[in-house]
Amino acid sequence: MKTLRGNALSGYSWLMLVFLYLPILILVLYSFNDSRINATWTGFTWKWYVSLFENRQVMQALMNSLTIGVISSVIATVLGTAAALAVKHYSLRWSNIFNGLMYLPIVIPEIMMGLAMLVLFSQMQMELGKVTLILAHVTFSMPFVMVIISGRLADMGKDLEEASQDLGATPWETLRYVTLPLIMPGIIAGFLMAFTLSLDDFIISFFVAGPNSTTLPLYIYGLVKRGVSPEVNALSTLLIVSTVLLVVVAEIFRRKDSKNNQSIL
């Protein structure tokens, strides 16, 4: 009985994994398919990847995505870190209220966020383009940065900052020599998370992008309207791989940070 149940459970787990990853696996597989038609497998090839890198529109979209990603995640990291540091000094009641308001954008449907921002930008008569994209990306990635850094600050406790002050460091010196170095892994993890979110975002970008600011996800969506080509598969594969890599690196930084902390405090 026991083994039967064990088998059923492990079978179920495998089924779940297949369910989750089969579509992605097929997409990756067909990006290496020699045939232009997705349905049949005719042999292994790199040619779709090669043609991708020769495609100027793709390269332009990639450049847009990277520029917007880097700028928006730098801004989101700075603002998110500052917000996390500020909230720590509030009384419990105010920090709860402030945290709630900060985290709300995480659960608001993205389509609402996109729409709201589109309305705001057109009210302010801002031309849609890279600037509006960057502003929008900062808005949705900053809360994530703040969550990560707040967690790190909470782990750190107040002892180290008090010790620093006790030894004669002003609040600024304490921030510079003690707090920032200690939360740096969290800051890096937050930055990578913000960058990943920016790179992947479609819905909000769809609302606030302009004609000359097509990002990779928007470009893929545009291609798909003309049928799924092997180039789309190749491009999507690259996007998936880089996202996974970024998330893994971010996670390594986030863990490194909490492990350090546990062994010393």
Add this chain to the structure above:
Amino acid sequence: MKKIIHLDSIEKRFADTVVVPSFSLSIEEGEFLTLLGPSGCGKTTLLRMIAGFEQPTTGEIFLDEKPLSHVPPYQRDMNMVFQQYALFPHMTVEQNILFGLKMKKVNAAEQQKRLEEVLQYVQLTELRKRTPKQLSGGQQQRVAIARAIINNPRVLLLDEPLGALDYQLRKSLQLELKNLQKNLGITFIYVTHDQEEAMAMSDRIAVMNKGRIEQIASPAEIYNSPQTLFVATFIGENNIFQENGTNAAVRPEKIKLYPVDSDKDKHKKLGTIADAVFLGNLRKVFIRLEGQDMTVMAHQYAGDGLDWQVGDQVAIGWAQTDEVILPC
């Protein structure tokens, strides 16, 4: 003796709860003062007010007769040794110890000179390039002390600095700390809940209960002449006899046991041996008093020739001078 710290009508409230009711206290230069009390008695809050991490709700704290209420912690000429040491994990032993001098912009040559001295003093010279993680608890404790004393503070505040260490290490570090204090001549304000530690190290002990200082005196005076019931029972072991609206406290080592048929003039109470616990150098004998709901504890030393058994009838007595009368 010169006053170094004076607390003038200090009171601390959190929201509507009074944590430390109003009181005043003077601390003398070069003394080892211990704040002793059970956890939650306000001793750490008091220490944190002196360090500047908490503000007293009313009252003023003076250091060398200068009021401190508008002086932030980083400008107070005192240093604290934290309970969990609070060493900076991203710095080496050396960087940790030098942090205070760096912040005070002491010149590099002076920094190095003081560093060598202090490292020598706490015997950490070989471990100077390690990070705190690579040190044992006792070594971390030394770094915490070195990091504080390198600044030559007027006052050193210690918040249960030995609390996280095991018993043997604690014992040897007690003596080291006491010697350190004598040699450096720095005023120590030491917080602990361990009465043995307080007894072994302090010049004066302030016994705290529910935020109030119950008594402040030398260890011997605290032990021999407690002024309140709390002090009498919190420090060491004691027997409290309630008679005619007063409490009489008699230490177990002052209680003498007699067979019921001898020395009748010295008998004060009669009872039965309820239990006897062998502790090596002495036996703790518990006597159930006749007609009273009370158990008395007496210490019996080896070699008095009386081998009490559980169930024996016994008479107890003590000298009038060993009795401490306490207010109810």
